[in-house]
Amino acid sequence: MKVLVPVKRVVDANVKVRVKGDGSGVELANVKMAMNPFDEIAVEEAIRLKDAGKVEEIIVVSIGPAQAQETLRTALAMGADRAILVKTDETAEPLGVAKVLKGVVDAEKPGLVILGKQAIDDDANQTGQMLAALLGWAQGTFASKVEINGDKAKVTREVDGGLQTIDLKMPAIVTVDLRLNQPRYASLPNIMKAKKKPLDEKSAADFGADLKPRLKVVKTEEPGGRKAGVKVKDVAELVSSLKSAGVI
Amino acid sequence: MSAEQRVADALDAFRHSLDNSGVIDGNAPDAVRYLHDWTGDYLGAACAVLRPKSVDEVQQIVRICSKYRLAIIPQGGNTGLVSGTVGNDAQGTIVLSLERLNRIRSIDPTNFTMRADAGVVLQSMKDAAENEDMLFPLALGAQGSCQIGGNVATNAGGINVLRYGMTRDLVLGLEAVLPDGSLWQGMTGLRKDNRGYDFKQLLIGSEGSLGIITGVEVKLFPRPANVETAYLGAESFESAMRLFGMARRICSDLLTAFEVIGSECIAMAKLGNPDTRPPLEGDWPVHIIMELGCSAAIDGRVLIETLLAEAFEAGLLGDGTIAQSRAQARAFWAIREDLVEGQAKRGRHVRTDLSVRLSDVPRMIDSCRQAIASDWPGWQPLAYGHAGDGNIHFNVLPPHDMPTEEIAAATPRVLASLYDIVRDLGGSFSAEHGVGRSRRDVYWDWLTPESRQLMKAIKSAFDPQGMMNPGGLMPD
Ligand SMILES: Cc1cc2nc3c(=O)[nH]c(=O)nc-3n(C[C@H](O)[C@H](O)[C@H](O)COP(=O)(O)OP(=O)(O)OC[C@H]3O[C@@H](n4cnc5c(N)ncnc54)[C@H](O)[C@@H]3O)c2cc1C
Numbered sequence: 001m002k003v004l005v006p007v008k009r010v011v012d013a014n015v016k017v018r019v020k021g022d023g024s025g026v027e028l029a030n031v032k033m034a035m036n037p038f039d040e041i042a043v044e045e046a047i048r049l050k051d052a053g054k055v056e057e058i059i060v061v062s063i064g065p066a067q068a069q070e071t072l073r074t075a076l077a078m079g080a081d082r083a084i085l086v087k088t089d090e091t092a093e094p095l096g097v098a099k100v101l102k103g104v105v106d107a108e109k110p111g112l113v114i115l116g117k118q119a120i121d122d123d124a125n126q127t128g129q130m131l132a133a134l135l136g137w138a139q140g141t142f143a144s145k146v147e148i149n150g151d152k153a154k155v156t157r158e159v160d161g162g163l164q165t166i167d168l169k170m171p172a173i174v175t176v177d178l179r180l181n182q183p184r185y186a187s188l189p190n191i192m193k194a195k196k197k198p199l200d201e202k203s204a205a206d207f208g209a210d211l212k213p214r215l216k217v218v219k220t221e222e223p224g225g226r227k228a229g230v231k232v233k234d235v236a237e238l239v240s241s242l243k244s245a246g247v248i
Numbered sequence: 249m250s251a252e253q254r255v256a257d258a259l260d261a262f263r264h265s266l267d268n269s270g271v272i273d274g275n276a277p278d279a280v281r282y283l284h285d286w287t288g289d290y291l292g293a294a295c296a297v298l299r300p301k302s303v304d305e306v307q308q309i310v311r312i313c314s315k316y317r318l319a320i321i322p323q324g325g326n327t328g329l330v331s332g333t334v335g336n337d338a339q340g341t342i343v344l345s346l347e348r349l350n351r352i353r354s355i356d357p358t359n360f361t362m363r364a365d366a367g368v369v370l371q372s373m374k375d376a377a378e379n380e381d382m383l384f385p386l387a388l389g390a391q392g393s394c395q396i397g398g399n400v401a402t403n404a405g406g407i408n409v410l411r412y413g414m415t416r417d418l419v420l421g422l423e424a425v426l427p428d429g430s431l432w433q434g435m436t437g438l439r440k441d442n443r444g445y446d447f448k449q450l451l452i453g454s455e456g457s458l459g460i461i462t463g464v465e466v467k468l469f470p471r472p473a474n475v476e477t478a479y480l481g482a483e484s485f486e487s488a489m490r491l492f493g494m495a496r497r498i499c500s501d502l503l504t505a506f507e508v509i510g511s512e513c514i515a516m517a518k519l520g521n522p523d524t525r526p527p528l529e530g531d532w533p534v535h536i537i538m539e540l541g542c543s544a545a546i547d548g549r550v551l552i553e554t555l556l557a558e559a560f561e562a563g564l565l566g567d568g569t570i571a572q573s574r575a576q577a578r579a580f581w582a583i584r585e586d587l588v589e590g591q592a593k594r595g596r597h598v599r600t601d602l603s604v605r606l607s608d609v610p611r612m613i614d615s616c617r618q619a620i621a622s623d624w625p626g627w628q629p630l631a632y633g634h635a636g637d638g639n640i641h642f643n644v645l646p647p648h649d650m651p652t653e654e655i656a657a658a659t660p661r662v663l664a665s666l667y668d669i670v671r672d673l674g675g676s677f678s679a680e681h682g683v684g685r686s687r688r689d690v691y692w693d694w695l696t697p698e699s700r701q702l703m704k705a706i707k708s709a710f711d712p713q714g715m716m717n718p719g720g721l722m723p724d
Pocket residue numbers: 286321322323324325326327328329332333346366387388389390393394395396397398399400401402403404405406407455456457459460461462588680681684717720
């Protein structure tokens with residue numbers, strides 16, 4: 001079985017994001033970029049499935065600018081087998097990306113697509129679900145455990161207030177949550193080997209899709225700063241100030 | 249006038265000058281945290297802890313101390329490791345904490361400088377610089393607690409000395425209250441200034457023995473947009489040092505840090521944090537954390553990959569990884585920080601910060617290890633540090649069941665055998681932690697007669713009454 005892992009290049013999770021002066025978006029010039037942390041977990045899971053003999057080939061795909069190559073090389077260094085870059089300078093939006101991914105699935109015919117539950121830049125949490133709908137496949141979102149048995153995938157999901165376990169008929173979509181695994185480091189020898197692994201460059205049109213924006217960003221602004229707290233003397237004062245604030 | 253009366257009068261005068269929370273009685277429970285050192289090995293005494301909020305209040309305190317003949321121990325974050333802030337004269341000394349003199353005064357983006365009160369915590373300096381898209385490069389394990397004034401007073405080093413130098417190299421201006429209560433102004437912010445003696449350089453590293461630093465102007469740098477961090481495994485310190493030379497050449501001298509960790513230290517990192525997991529396959533005797541920083545137009549990744557490929561070819565490296573995200577880089581650095589925490593958890597032990605020529609680093613570590621193995625059975629050496637600066641923390645853990653008094657008694661002799669090795673190599677027993685009280689005697693022992701005379705002359709030029717931090721740095 002082939003497994004497809006879409007990965008996104010995003011602002012590094014440890015970078016303090018700044019809003020652009022004109023409010024059109026966030027500052028990306030001179031900013032450290034990295035693989036979306038949820039996608040790292042997805043790549044790791046695919047590698048573990050391969051190590052367990054459940055998967056023959058891992059294909060990683062990224063939809064983004066030329067520099068997304070670096071993100072793909074990281075995935076190849078971790079252990080993916082080959083990569084596809086769908087190059088675009090447009091902002092990748094969930095529906096456009098899902099449509100491209102449908103095209104990639106039609107061309108590559110994977111038995112499983114594993115991807116992050118969301119990207120930490122736009123926090124959309126939509127791509128996996130949209131892809132499942134476009135393909136008409138089963139989906140297991142927010143996975144904290146994945147087991148493959150024949151043509152069934154057993155997925156443990158993190159839901160409000162607990163865990164839910166579901167069986168999916170393959171082929172299927174799995175979106176991964178934080179607790180699924182701890183991604184490995186890419187070792188130096190593997191970083192070197194990754195440079196020789198195949199990386200195909202494609203366009204959205206090659207997959208019969210287009211990425212032109214369907215959404216319009218009206219405004220981007222910093223979250224309002226938190227107001228300074230106040231100290232209260234005792235419980236009575238706490239209760240009365242909560243009351244006057246209309247909270248209780 | 250009795251000593252008690254003198255102290256009582258002085259305390260009255262302090263209370264008159266400072267607000268309520270500015271004066272803590274030396275016997276009060278609140279005073280304790282100012283009286284013992286970071287390691288908890290030493291507990292000192294003082295008649296009061298004073299917490300001025302302005303330079304003017306510092307001057308008033310100094311004048312009162314001069315009048316009532318009280319000695320002054322300036323104190324920053326109290327993270328120093330050589331008992332520089334631990335006095336033991338409950339009747340004759342006050343601790344002057346700069347912690348409430350903690351305002352960032354201004355940032356000049358054109359001059360690439362920041363002015364700050366001496367009590368600003370180092371981390372706040374770094375954050376303020378970053379907010380302006382600049383870098384204040386001083387970086388050390390204690391940065392969440394130590395203060396810029398303390399860093400200047402100890403000429404602190406840390407992990408970025410390699411590229412940006414010691415604190416001495418980062419200071420462009422100082423302001424200090426002298427022992428007569430006058431204010432010496434030197435906040436010039438000039439990069440070039442050849443008018444006579446450079447007094448600020450005397451105050452830098454003076455460990456509170458000449459005056460009280462109240463304000464600092466430091467250099468800022470462009471914040472590197474690209475930071476690449478690698479965690480590597482090598483066969484020996486020898487290969488690590490060869491790798492360092494190669495790295496400087498191939499990476500266009502853009503390295504900001506080159507730290508080595510003897511693999512025996514990993515157990516300490518695990519003690520500090522049980523989740524410690526070095527990102528290496530196999531057991532490598534020497535771990536290396538290497539970092540480089542550059543602007544966006546330079547491809548740091550290509551530099552570091554080129555270097556590491558060549559180092560592999562040359563057999564200098566066994567295994568390694570390059571951080572693919574800042575989270576991974578932080579995990580590498582956490583190993584370096586956790587090993588310090590782990591040692592602290594082991595309780596009292598022998599600590600050093602030795603400095604030798606880069607070419608002598610492997611030889612020094614070998615000799616120290618041999619000395620411990622042959623003379624101190626059951627003691628466990630740990631070697632790690634800023635190898636790119638020739639600075640190794642060669643620490644020694646006592647046997648697990650050894651009583652504290654026995655450890656304390658053995659410590660000077662263990663140190664002596666290590667210091668002998670360094671002295672033979674023409675090195676220093678204090679790369680960055682300073683002299684303080686715990687190394688004062690060895691310091692004077694090593695000094696040449698000419699240096700001793702200059703020391704005394706400089707001390708008495710600044711502090712003729714001997715008010716400043718007696719017992720530290722200078723002989724009694
Ligand atoms: C976990 C840890 C890691 C460390 N790592 C490093 C390292 O990598 N490199 C390094 O160099 N050091 C290191 N240190 C040592 C220490 O943090 C530094 O020496 C630091 O610069 C001391 O600053 P402080 O504000 O805590 O000073 P304190 O400990 O309060 O004082 C140190 C000395 O300076 C004097 N002093 C303080 N403030 C003033 C002032 N305003 N005016 C005049 N004199 C003053 C004191 O009298 C004393 O003699 C480390 C310490 C810890 C605990």
